[in-house]
Amino acid sequence: MDTFLQQLINGVSLGAIYALIALGYTMVYGVLRLINFAHGDVYMLGAFAGYFLANALNLDANPSVLWAIAVTIGAMAICAGVGVLIERLAYRPVRHHSRLTALITAMGVSLLLEYGGQVVFGATPRFFPQMIRSETYAIGGLQITNQSLLIIVVAVVVMFGLEFIVHRTRIGKAMRATSYNLPVAKLMGINTDFVIAFTFAVGSALAAAGGVMVALAIPRIDPLMGLMTGLKAFVAAVLGGIGNIPGAMLGGLIIGLMETWLSATAYSTYRDAVAFAVLILILLVRPAGIMGSAVTEKV
C-alpha cells in the first residue's frame, strides 16, 4: 500500500510537470490553432536562463527562497520575450498561409532552438544549482520533497490563474474573440496582433517557470531536455482535449501516472512508447480529447 501511494505521489509530481507545459501548448492552440512545437524548447531555455541567473547570484552556495523566486521571475521574463520574438519572426509571417506551413515552421523553430542550444550551451548536461535546500517530508512511509510539492502547487495555481484570465478579464475576452474568428475580431477593433503576442508571452513564461522548477527537482539540464518532455506534454494536451485548460491539467496527470506505474513494472523502458501509443489511440477513438467536445469552447 505504501508503495502504491508513493508511486501515486511520484506520478502526480511528474504529471504536474507535463501539465504545466501542456498548458502552454493548449493556450497557443486555443488562439491560433497552431501546435507550437518549439514550446518544449522554450521550457529548456527557461531552465538555462534560471541556471545562468542562479549561478550569477551564487545561489548554490547561499540558497534562498526569495532569490529563487526572483530567478524564476527573471527566467519567465526572458522566455516571455523569446516567445514574443518567435511569434513575431517565425509565425506571424506565415500566419495567413496554410496551417501546415505554420506547423512546419514550428518544427523548424524547435530544431533551431535545440541545436542552436547545443552550439551555445554545449551538449554536456549541466547540474542546476540548488536554489532551495532540498527537504524531504515523510508522512508514514511516504516521502515527498519540497520541490515536488512546489511543482504541484504551482501547476494548480497556474491552471486556475489561466482560467481566470481567459474567462474573467478583458484580455481574456479578446483572446476568446480572436480564437473564435480572427478576421472578425480584428474588424471589431481588437488588436489581434497584441492578443496573439500576449498569448505567446504567457505561454512561454509558463514554460520557463516549469523549466526552472523541474530543474530544481531533477537538476540535470541539457539543450535537448525539452524534446521528449515537450512531446509528452503535447500528448497530455491532446489527451485532455487541446485548447482546454483543465483538460491539459488532467492529461498531464494521466500521462505522469501512467509513466510512473509503467516504470515500476518490468517494462520500464517502454514508457515513452506507451505515451505515444496513447496519442495514436486518442486520435483514433476520441480526437477531441477527454474534456474536449465537438464544439469545444476554445481558449
Added chain:
Amino acid sequence: MSCGTYFGRRRLFALIGAALVAAATTACERRPGTAEADSTGDILVGVYASLSGDGASFGQSSLEGIQLATEQINTAGGVLGGRQLRLLVEDDQSRPEEASSAVTKLITQDQVVAVLGEVASRRTLAAAPVAQRYQIPMLTPASTNERVTQVGDYIFRICFIDPFQGEVLAAFAYNDLEVRRAAVLKDLQQDYSVGLTDAVVRHFTALGGEVLPPVSYSTGDADFRAVLTQIRALDPDVLFATGYYQEAATIVRQARELGMTMPILGGDGWVGDALRNGREALANTYISNHYSGDNPSPVVQDFVSSYRAKFNREPDSIAALSYDSVKVLADALERAGTTAGAAVRDALATADVAGVTGQLRMNEQRNVEKPAVIQEVTYADGEVRFVYRTTINPH
C-alpha cells in the same frame, strides 16, 4: 548576369565533382597502414574522446592524461630516435556513431599510426571494427566491457575487464559490507552497464546472496523515483548502480530522498566530474576503481603532482589510465622500431610496462590483469573524494 552566375555555378560543381573523384581515387591508392611506414617526421597518434555530451568528463580526463604523457615523452626526446608524438584529437560527442566516423577520419584522412580511446565501452565497440579493418592498432585506456578486445587482434586495452570488476564489487558487498539481498539498476543502452550487471549478478549469487531482478533505465534519464520506489518495496540491503556518473548522481540522490539508506555500489563508470551532484547523498556509496591517488608509491605520486601542476586539479582514474596508454604505445613503437601497423600490433601484444595504474602486462586476450581497488565515495565542500578502502587481486 544571372546567366553568368548559372554557368559559374555549374563549372564550380563540375570542379568539386572532379576533385571528389580525384580524392576518392587517391584514397584508394593510399591504403592506410599497409603503406610503407614513414621513417621521419612526427608520429601521428589519433585520439577520439567524448569531449562533449553525456560523457564529457571521461573525454576531458582522458585527453588530459594523454596530453601529459605525450608532453613528457616528447620532452624526454620522443620515440624512434628523436621523433615527436603528435596528437590528432576528434570529439565524438559521446555518440557511438560519431566515434566510428571519428576513427575512420583519423585513419583514412589523417593517416595516424595508432588510435587511443575511448572510455565508454559502447563507443569503443562502435569504433574498434574500423581500426581492425584498416589494421591500425587501437589501445583503449578504460573500456572494461569484455567484448571490446574480442573485436580483433589490433584492439588492446590496459584496464581490467567487467567480469573481474563485477566479481570485486560482489565480493566487497558480500564479505565486507555483509549484505545479502541486492537490487541492481542498469543502463540498458550501455554495453558497459549491461556487462557489469551480468557479472555482479553472477558473482553475488555464487557467493550465496540473493539478487532481485535487475531494473533498467536509459542513458539520459533524470527521474528514477518510480523505479526506486519499486526497488524500495522489495527491501534490498544493497543497491548496485552499474551505469555512468551522470545517472549515478541522480540515482543516489533520489534514492536518499525516498528514504533508502542502504549502501549503493557502482563501478569505475562513476568516476566523473558530475558525480558531485549527488552531494551529501553520496555518503555510504562505494566504487571499484583502477587506481587510487592516495597510493604512496613514487610512480603514482610523481604522476599526481605533475598532473596537478599542469591542469590544476586532481587526476582521476580515467586520466591515470589514459596517461599509461600513451606510455604503453610509446614503448611498443620503440620496440617495434617502426610505425607500421602490424609491427606495432606485435609489440603491443608483448607489452610489459610499469604504469601509474600498476604493472601493464598484456595477456593472450590483449587485456591486462590488474588488481582493483575499492573506494568509499565521500562528499565535502562541493568536492567528491574517493577514499581508498581495499585492494582486490585477480586470481
